[in-house]
Amino acid sequence: MNAWFAIAPVLTVVLVLVVVHRPLGDYMASVFLSVNHLRIERGVYRLIGVDARSQQTWQSYLRGVLAFSAVGVLLVYALQRAQSVLPYSLGFPAVPEGLSFNTAASFVTNTNWQSYSPDVTLGYAVQLVGLSVQNFVSAAVGIAVAMALVRAFAARRSGTIGNFWVDLTRGALRVLLPLSAVAAIVLIAGGVIQNVSGATEVTTLTGAVQSIPGGPTASQEAIKILGTNGGGFFNANSAHPFENPTAWTNLFQIVLMLMIPFSLPRTFGTVVGDRGQGAAILAAMAGIFVVSLTALTLLEAGGAGSAPVAAGGALEGKEQRFGVLASTFFATTSTMTSTGAVNSMHDSYTSLGGMLPLLNMMLGEVAPGGVGSGLYGMLILAVITVFIAGLLVGRTPEYLGKKIGPREIKLASLYILVTPTLVLTGTALSFAVPAIRTDVESTSILNPGLHGLTEVLYAFTSASNNNGSAFAGLTADTPWLNTALGVAMLIGRFLPIVFVLALAGALAAQDSVPATTGTLPTNRPLFVGLLVGITIIITALTYFPVLALGPLAEGLQ
Amino acid sequence: MTKPHTAARQYLVALRALIVFTAVLGVLYPLAITLIGQTVFPGQANGSLVSSPTGNVGSTLIGQAFTDGNGTPLPRWFQGRPSAAGDGYDAGASGGSNLGPENPDLLTAIEQRKSSIAAFNGVLPAAIPADALTTSASGLDPHISAANALLQAVRVADARGLPAADVSALVESKIQGRDLGFLGEPTVNVLELNLALAGKEG
Numbered sequence: 010m011n012a013w014f015a016i017a018p019v020l021t022v023v024l025v026l027v028v029v030h031r032p033l034g035d036y037m038a039s040v041f042l043s044v045n046h047l048r049i050e051r052g053v054y055r056l057i058g059v060d061a062r063s064q065q066t067w068q069s070y071l072r073g074v075l076a077f078s079a080v081g082v083l084l085v086y087a088l089q090r091a092q093s094v095l096p097y098s099l100g101f102p103a104v105p106e107g108l109s110f111n112t113a114a115s116f117v118t119n120t121n122w123q124s125y126s127p128d129v130t131l132g133y134a135v136q137l138v139g140l141s142v143q144n145f146v147s148a149a150v151g152i153a154v155a156m157a158l159v160r161a162f163a164a165r166r167s168g169t170i171g172n173f174w175v176d177l178t179r180g181a182l183r184v185l186l187p188l189s190a191v192a193a194i195v196l197i198a199g200g201v202i203q204n205v206s207g208a209t210e211v212t213t214l215t216g217a218v219q220s221i222p223g224g225p226t227a228s229q230e231a232i233k234i235l236g237t238n239g240g241g242f243f244n245a246n247s248a249h250p251f252e253n254p255t256a257w258t259n260l261f262q263i264v265l266m267l268m269i270p271f272s273l274p275r276t277f278g279t280v281v282g283d284r285g286q287g288a289a290i291l292a293a294m295a296g297i298f299v300v301s302l303t304a305l306t307l308l309e310a311g312g313a314g315s316a317p318v319a320a321g322g323a324l325e326g327k328e329q330r331f332g333v334l335a336s337t338f339f340a341t342t343s344t345m346t347s348t349g350a351v352n353s354m355h356d357s358y359t360s361l362g363g364m365l366p367l368l369n370m371m372l373g374e375v376a377p378g379g380v381g382s383g384l385y386g387m388l389i390l391a392v393i394t395v396f397i398a399g400l401l402v403g404r405t406p407e408y409l410g411k412k413i414g415p416r417e418i419k420l421a422s423l424y425i426l427v428t429p430t431l432v433l434t435g436t437a438l439s440f441a442v443p444a445i446r447t448d449v450e451s452t453s454i455l456n457p458g459l460h461g462l463t464e465v466l467y468a469f470t471s472a473s474n475n476n477g478s479a480f481a482g483l484t485a486d487t488p489w490l491n492t493a494l495g496v497a498m499l500i501g502r503f504l505p506i507v508f509v510l511a512l513a514g515a516l517a518a519q520d521s522v523p524a525t526t527g528t529l530p531t532n533r534p535l536f537v538g539l540l541v542g543i544t545i546i547i548t549a550l551t552y553f554p555v556l557a558l559g560p561l562a563e564g565l566q
Numbered sequence: 567m568t569k570p571h572t573a574a575r576q577y578l579v580a581l582r583a584l585i586v587f588t589a590v591l592g593v594l595y596p597l598a599i600t601l602i603g604q605t606v607f608p609g610q611a612n613g614s615l616v617s618s619p620t621g622n623v624g625s626t627l628i629g630q631a632f633t634d635g636n637g638t639p640l641p642r643w644f645q646g647r648p649s650a651a652g653d654g655y656d657a658g659a660s661g662g663s664n665l666g667p668e669n670p671d672l673l674t675a676i677e678q679r680k681s682s683i684a685a686f687n688g689v690l691p692a693a694i695p696a697d698a699l700t701t702s703a704s705g706l707d708p709h710i711s712a713a714n715a716l717l718q719a720v721r722v723a724d725a726r727g728l729p730a731a732d733v734s735a736l737v738e739s740k741i742q743g744r745d746l747g748f749l750g751e752p753t754v755n756v757l758e759l760n761l762a763l764a765g766k767e768g
Contacts, residue, residue, distance in 0.1 A: 013748070014744070014748055017748040018748065018749055021748075053583075053586055056582060056586050057579050057582040057583045057586055058578070058579055058582060059579055069572075069576075072573060072576050073576055073579075073580070076576040076577045076579070076580040077580040077583060077584065079577075079580070080577065080580040080581050080584050081584060084584060084588075126659070126661070128658055128659055128660055129658065129659065137592050137593070137596050138588055138592040138593070139592075141591065141592050141595075141596060142584075142587055142588050142591045142592040145587065145591045146584075146587055146591070174579065174583065177583070178583075181587060181591065182590075186590075186591065186595065189595075190595065190598070190599065193599045193603075194599065194602055194603070194606070194607075197599075197602075197603040197606075197607045197610050197611050198606075198607050198610060199610070200610045200614055200627055201610070202610070202611055202612065202613050203599055203600050203603035203604070203611040204600065204603075204604065204611055204612050204613075205600060206612070208657075208658065209612075209613065209615065209622065211615070211621070211622040211623060211624050211625070212620070212621060212622075212623065213623060213624055213630045213631070213632075214623055214624070214630070214632065214643065214757070214760055214761070214764065215630075215631070215632055215633065215634070215640060215643065217630075217631065217635075219624060219628070219630050219655070219657055220657055220658050221613050221615070221622075221624070221625050221628055221657050222613075222657055222658060223612070223613065225596045225599070225600055227599060227603060227611075228595060228596040228599040228600070229596070243660050243704075244659070244660045244661045245651075245660035245661050245662070245703060245704035245705065245706070248660075248662070248702070248703030248704040249660050249704045249706065250625075250627035250628055250629075250704060250706055250707070250708060251613065251627060251628070254614075254627050255745055255750070256744065256745035256749035256750025256751075257745040257746060257749055259749070259750065260745075260749055313667075314667035314668060315667060315668050315673050316665070316666075316667045316668070316669065316672045316673050316676060317667055319673055319676045319677065319680075319699075320676050320696045320699040320700050321694075321695065321696040321699070322695075322696035322697075322700075323667070324696040324697050324699075324700040325662075325663065325665065325667075325672065325700040325701060326662040326663065326664065326700075326701070326702070326703045327700075327702065327703055328702050328703050328704060328707050328709075329647065329697050329702065329707055329709040329710060329711060329751060329753050330707075330709050330750050330751060330753050331750050331751065332750060332751035334750075334751075335749065335750045335751075336703075351703070352703065353662075353703045354662035354663075354664050354703045356662075356664040356665075356666060357662060357663065357664060357665060357666060357667065357672075358667070359667050360666075360667055360668065363666075363667075455664055455665070455666075456664075456665065456666035456668075456669050457669065457670075458668065459668075460666040460667075460668060460669065480664070481661075481662070481664050482664030482665070482666070563668060566668075
């Protein structure tokens with residue numbers, strides 16, 4: 010394996026992001042700080058009945074997030090249940106209740122876990138009116154919550170944290186829509202389909218009939234990737250040649266996934282008035298990303314394990330046009346963000362290689378994480394880092410001029426407890442309750458032995474962290490997994506948001522304290538190192554035992 | 567505390583907001599992209615179909631099976647990778663095998679493919695590249711590696727009564743380098759190669 014072909018694509022993406030993150034980060038800062046409204050936005054506010062000038066308390070902001078998401082779940086659920094009577098449904102019947110709930114929860118929480126196989130389940134109506142819309146707005150919700158927290162760091166003695174409806178509208182219309190429109194057209198040029206003509210029957214060279222699918226794929230693919238959603242138009246997701254036709258569209262999709270998450274730290278630095286603070290967050294994110302990518306690439310290129318050795322390479326579940334290198338780059342990007350799209354089947358990765366996408370999600374998807382959620386996740390970890398550093402030197406910790414007192418640290422601690430609790434409880438229940446265990450082992454799990462445990466662990470990790478990728482051998486369309494994963498997605502998305510907005514409220518209400526000689530500078534390499542260390546230690550302590558039972562045991566056999 | 571009616575009002579606002587966003591993002595946006603796609607890139611937007619005098623024979627992006635009705639590979643055609651999509655290259659059921667690296671079923675499948683491909687092409691099992699022994703992620707992979715194509719050249723030439731050197735030269739001419747010289751892997755598009763082969767004979 011020539012190292013150049015591993016390094017050159019990464020350098021290309023780094024270069025593009027270095028160029029793009031400044032203007033995009035500054036643009037987003039201006040979008041979310043602006044007091045002016047575009048004409049179209051004023052029209053939206055009139056139609057939906059909000060006063061755009063009014064500011065909300067954190068409780069009111071939160072109620073907006075929850076109300077909007079609840080209505081979203083209901084609409085996506087209803088659309089699926091009514092599929093048989095909708096136009097452009099390709100003759101597919103109504104989706105069953107359990108699966109409809111799971112899918113509704115999945116797309117509203119920006120997870121895009123797919124218990125269903127889209128090729129044989131969903132027509133264009135549900136895909137566009139239900140799923141595409143949630144691809145945009147769930148991403149916009151994530152950005153809105155992140156911006157509320159960022160503005161709270163900059164606020165002084167304020168009882169309010171912004172207006173959710175304004176943030177939502179601006180995120181969707183000023184950031185996501187224009188970028189995805191451009192991205193969709195580039196993808197079409199690369200071969201992604203965009204039509205509404207249904208399947209085309211062709212007679213192949215051998216005289217057989219093949220049914221080539223159609224569909225409005227590019228418009229959904231663009232926002233699926235840009236909004237770190239990840240729900241594929243087709244079952245094979247970004248491995249499908251109609252979603253990701255070439256090695257260059259693959260690189261383009263990697264850039265799209267990373268573009269907003271890696272620009273938001275710049276936005277953060279700009280809003281708090283110290284770009285060095287944003288650069289420190291960015292450095293921590295980038296450092297973790299590069300280490301994980303390197304590890305996965307070495308493991309997959311090494312191709313250890315019975316089947317990869319027998320075949321002469323870890324190519325099971327990988328496309329020839331991508332090979333190992335473009336597959337591992339995509340997999341790392343997809344699981345380090347909250348995208349969860351796949352261009353290769355993680356279930357078939359080498360035992361230790363398959364652990365890395367899992368670990369990436371367990372880190373909390375903060376390097377760089379999903380759109381918005383990555384930034385607020387990393388800022389929570391930054392709060393914990395200054396707290397621990399404060400303990401070490403025996404001083405009251407502060408971050409960006411805000412005291413990190415009991416209330417702040419409680420909220421941050423609760424935040425980081427949510428997903429591990431969901432992951433470990435969900436996995437444990439799947440094996441501890443005899444009736445569920447029988448169902449999971451006989452119906453859901455595909456691969457025997459330790460790998461089967463990893464499939465279930467992966468599913469709960471993916472759902473709770475709102476990633477959406479899978480060890481896809483797992484049959485998740487069962488009453489237990491549809492329900493448990495659906496609940497994990499909802500709690501894993503909205504409970505942390507409650508804590509983030511409560512933290513935003515607490516921070517906004519504080520005045521700013523001046524930095525003293527005892528203040529830990531949070532824009533220096535020392536802090537970056539501490540932040541990376543804390544992130545890894547928290548994850549390692551939480552998950553090491555369960556990893557030892559699954560992928561570690563399998564890989565070290 | 568907020569008054570009850572303001573909390574309920576948020577739901578009304580939420581519903582209206584979702585309706586507005588659905589109209590803009592779920593209807594207007596895909597419609598606009600479809601119009602642009604169909605106008606500017608109609609070939610790609612409609613699936614990169616390959617037409618022949620008798621109608622479309624497939625898509626350059628979607629692999630197809632070159633087998634008889636029973637699924638037996640036909641020696642006259644270059645063969646794509648093993649496929650986990652339906653019964654093989656079922657474009658309505660994309661997907662991988664998802665078999666894990668230690669799964670005995672996968673190991674058995676690889677060994678079986680190794681011996682049948684070796685016998686089919688008259689080559690040593692050790693000479694068979696990994697892409698010929700493994701299923702792709704989509705099950706619709708239109709490509710094989712250059713080594714996989716070259717390995718099949720003699721068999722195809724024999725089956726068609728063509729000089730082996732001509733078929734090998736044809737394969738060489740169909741090897742696509744990496745995108746931009748450094749992205750992904752070199753490929754051979756099986757449908758395009760087989761079309762060129764059919765043209766050569768005709």
